Amino acid sequence: MMRFYCADGRCLSLDIGAAADALTDAVVWIDMVEPTHDEDRMMERLLGISIPTRDELKDIEPSSRLYVEEGATFMTASLVAKADSEVPHLTDVGFILAGGRLVTVRYAAPKAFSLFIGAMHRIPGGCPSGLVLLTRLMETIVDRTAEILEQLVGRVDALSLQVFGEGAAGKRRPPRYLESRLLTVAGHHRLVAMTRDSLASLSRLMTFLYALPPARDDRETRELCRSISRDIQSLSEHASFISGNITFLLDASLGLINIEQNTIIKIFSIASVVFLPPTLVASAYGMNFAHMPELQWTYGYPLAIAAMVVSAAIPYVFFRWKGWL
Known part of the structure; x- marks a missing residue:
């Protein structure tokens, strides 16, 4: 799908047949979302450039992500998509400056694009x-990245209260409560790692963009590039701080799990010591007495079997109720 945007924010969503007629001087942005092979070939003919494919966007070599070719500037950045969902991921987006227009090639829908389109x-x-x-689009993308980090800080704070608050309030945690929190910690760590990777790619892109003669010659664009670069640096430091907090939360959770496990082992050890003297006496005498009325009971054997089963079931049920098993 292709959308054509004018300088005032008007959008033209056309099919392939009408796209050639819509490409006038008023169009400053061509947004290609999951373009088909035919759409790629048509835009290549209209603009006289090569549109990168999905595989080419995934190329991790810096020389393949930032270059000038055929009079056009090609840049690729990794952006966080679906950050508010349970499965966030990085998506590679291509930015092409050609003929005074911006062409974006993307195979996902980062929220920053919809925010920018709505405020254009x-x-x-x-x-x-x-x-x-x-x-301006880079400014919105950086603002969206800052929003992701801000939301992540709130989630980490809430998780910290869940991990430490229950114990501090004297409440007994449900069984395997901390183990389930480890999955949440891993999810937060994965998101902040993606955000740091995205900021690193944006930093390289802004450095490359700032070095372009058109950007250096325009004072407003030059100052905006500097401001965006400073914001990216600040966000990178903030992401590192959040990553450190998540690492501390992970270590603290593992430490609390070890403490609980040690407490359980201590209880088992005490129980073993308590039952050791009766076991020692029974072992020494072997219950070999001449007068044992149970030996004459008709149902003595089944009752003994039932007593053994009950004596084994009661500790098991008790330990399960306490959350030790």
Whole structure:
């Protein structure tokens, strides 16, 4: 699917047949979302450039992600998609500056794009060129990344209260409560790792963009690039701080699990010591007495079997109720 955006934020969503007629000087942004092979070939003919495929966007070599070719500038950044869901992931997005226009190629829907599209008409002075639009889009992407980190801080704080709050309040945790929290910690750590990778790719992109002559020659664009780069640096440091907190929370959870397990082992050890003297006496005498009335009971053997089963079941049920097993 392809959408054409004008400088004032107007959107033209057309099929392949009408796309050539829509590509006028008023169009400053061509957003290609999961483009088909035919759409790629058509845009290559209209713009005179090569549109990167999904596999080419995944190329991790820096020289393959930031380059100038055929008079166009090609840049690729990794963005966090579905950050609010249970399965966030990184998606590679291609940014191409060609003929005064911006072309984006993406195979996912990062929230920053919908936020930027919704606020595009409110940008002062609009977006007269693809370069200005790209810097404004980068600003929105960085703002969205900051929002992801802010939400992650709230989740980590809530998880910290869950891990430490129950014990501090004197409440007994449910069985395997801390073990279930480890999966949540792992999910938070995965998200912050993705965010750091995304910030690293955005930092490289902004450095490359700032070095381009059109960006250096325009004062407003140059200052905006500097501001975005400083924001990326600050967010990278903040992400490292959050990662440290998550690591501490993971270590603390494992420590609490070890403490609980040691407490359980201590209880088992005490129980073994308590029952050791009776076992020693029974072993010494072997219950070999001449006068044992139970030997003459008709149902003595089944009662003994039942007593053994009950004596084994009661500790098992008790330990399960206490959450020790």
